[in-house]
Amino acid sequence: xxxxxxxEHEWLRVEGDIATVGITDYAQAQLGDVVFADVPxxxxxxxxxxxAAVVESVKAASDVYSPASGEVVExxxxxxxxPALVNTDPQGAGWFFKLKLSDVSELDGLMDETAYTAFxxxx
Amino acid sequence: xxxxAGYAMPIQYxxxxxxxxxxxxxxxxxxxxxxxxxxxxLGQAPLLETLLPGDIIGLGEGVLRYSLLLxxxxxxxxDMMVTRRANDLYLVVNGAVTAADMAVMRxxxxxxxxxxxxxxxxxQGPQAVAVLESMVPGVAALRFMRSAGFNWSGHQxxxxxxxxxxxxxxxxxxxxxxxxxxxxxxxxxxxxKPIGLGARDSLRLEAGLPLYxxxxxxxxxxxxxxxxxxxxxxxxxxxxxxxxEALMAELLDGPVQRRVGLAVEGxxxxxxxxxxxxxxLPVGTVTSGGxxxxxxxxxxxxxxxxxxxxxxxxxEIEVRGRRLAAKVVPMPFKAKNYVREGGx
Numbered sequence: 001x002x003x004x005x006x007x008e009h010e011w012l013r014v015e016g017d018i019a020t021v022g023i024t025d026y027a028q029a030q031l032g033d034v035v036f037a038d039v040p041x042x043x044x045x046x047x048x049x050x051x052a053a054v055v056e057s058v059k060a061a062s063d064v065y066s067p068a069s070g071e072v073v074e075x076x077x078x079x080x081x082x083p084a085l086v087n088t089d090p091q092g093a094g095w096f097f098k099l100k101l102s103d104v105s106e107l108d109g110l111m112d113e114t115a116y117t118a119f120x121x122x123x
Numbered sequence: 124x125x126x127x128a129g130y131a132m133p134i135q136y137x138x139x140x141x142x143x144x145x146x147x148x149x150x151x152x153x154x155x156x157x158x159x160x161x162x163x164x165l166g167q168a169p170l171l172e173t174l175l176p177g178d179i180i181g182l183g184e185g186v187l188r189y190s191l192l193l194x195x196x197x198x199x200x201x202d203m204m205v206t207r208r209a210n211d212l213y214l215v216v217n218g219a220v221t222a223a224d225m226a227v228m229r230x231x232x233x234x235x236x237x238x239x240x241x242x243x244x245x246x247q248g249p250q251a252v253a254v255l256e257s258m259v260p261g262v263a264a265l266r267f268m269r270s271a272g273f274n275w276s277g278h279q280x281x282x283x284x285x286x287x288x289x290x291x292x293x294x295x296x297x298x299x300x301x302x303x304x305x306x307x308x309x310x311x312x313x314x315x316k317p318i319g320l321g322a323r324d325s326l327r328l329e330a331g332l333p334l335y336x337x338x339x340x341x342x343x344x345x346x347x348x349x350x351x352x353x354x355x356x357x358x359x360x361x362x363x364x365x366x367x368e369a370l371m372a373e374l375l376d377g378p379v380q381r382r383v384g385l386a387v388e389g390x391x392x393x394x395x396x397x398x399x400x401x402x403x404l405p406v407g408t409v410t411s412g413g414x415x416x417x418x419x420x421x422x423x424x425x426x427x428x429x430x431x432x433x434x435x436x437x438x439e440i441e442v443r444g445r446r447l448a449a450k451v452v453p454m455p456f457k458a459k460n461y462v463r464e465g466g467x
Contacts, residue, residue, distance in 0.1 A: 032134075032135055032138055032139050032321065033138050033139055033140040033141075035390065035392060035414040035421075036390050036391045036392060036414075038391070038443065054443065056391065056392050056414070057139075058139040058140060058143075058321060058325060058413060058414050058416065059134065059135075059139060059321045059324070059413070060394075061392070061394060080390075083390070
């Protein structure tokens with residue numbers, strides 16, 4: 001199991017060809033209180049860099065882009081009742097969706113945790 | 124932090140929802156020094172009345188009046204508070220349009236004294252009166268929309284019992300050099316926390332208070348905005364403010380659109396710019412919208428065609444291709460807690 005990060009502050013936890021996707025602790029802190037997460041339904045195809053989800057904080061709606069291409073196999077149903085999971089456990093229970101990756105090589109350009117931490121230090 | 128009207132302003136400190144709820148239950152401190160503070164000599168009240176529909180000449184000393192700077196079509200250039208003091212008129216206007224307001228006033232022949240050297244702090248919430256009275260004795264005697272001068276630690280303050288949250292509270296004009304010390308002294312009280320722009324917006328939205336540049340602009344009139352009360356009784360009879368005849372006709376005939384409150388079903392917030400529908404027909408646009416922390420539900424303000432603006436009208440708001448059920452409801456969404464003259 002490997003976790004990757006993007007410069008857009010998403011994370012992917014990859015097991016085989018299934019990636020669980022969410023936003024990082026840094027991203028949730030920037031957004032503030034999340035009141036709604038519009039996550040893609042199972043069966044939807046998303047492409048790397050394309051709009052996949054929308055997260056609504058008190059102050060604004062923000063797009064979440066898919067860090068990789070593939071088919072959504074599961075949306076996090078828990079977010080409908082408790083969107084604040086994105087704030088309280090962004091890299092755990094606050095995940096957005098699971099993706100069956102169509103091209104595992106897309107992960108090559110992404111950061112590991114060490115690189116992402118270093119990236120955050122530059123912001 | 125964001126830049127607004129030339130000021131660096133905090134969006135949030137510990138989080139919008141926490142700050143919002145703290146203000147409703149205790150006391151929140153807001154730095155609103157970006158608001159423009161302007162003085163006019165008292166003798167200029169008649170000339171000021173040519174630009175706005177409020178009765179300024181008849182204001183009692185220390186009394187605040189909410190008023191609207193109008194353009195020649197009756198559109199709203201700005202909304203503001205006008206206070207009559209012993210020797211002058213004290214205006215608080217929106218930061219983003221302070222320069223434009225002053226240009227309009229000067230063009231009308233007013234001599235305008237812009238007090239950029241004054242800061243403005245707002246202390247809002249049910250504990251605000253106890254907190255401020257402990258530091259500035261006498262403020263508790265003020266009632267809603269009344270103000271007076273006070274002294275704190277050798278500094279002159281002008282304190283108004285007013286605000287933009289729907290809660291009891293005060294707005295405190297203080298020389299900029301003393302503002303930080305006053306803010307620190309207020310924050311030293313455990314009942315007070317600093318509140319950012321984010322919660323200021325959610326608090327005023329719940330209170331049904333319009334935000335200039337969003338819910339009010341040069342294309343909306345006081346009648347459409349539901350602010351006809353800002354046209355004082357004497358001014359309705361006498362006129363003499365911009366577009367007076369057109370506005371009286373609009374008041375009589377009813378406006379084509381009205382600012383309304385919308386309670387939105389579900390959890391998804393509808394934001395500014397979203398289209399409002401009655402069936403297939405677009406009938407309006409959301410001008411402010413978001414999640415209401417005290418109500419735990421999304422709410423919005425919108426301009427809606429008059430035929431669909433009655434309380435209880437069932438409408439829909441389109442958000443990302445989805446239709447959200449919404450109902451026209453009276454504002455404020457959350458009851459106000461003002462301490463009024465002669466009230467309980």
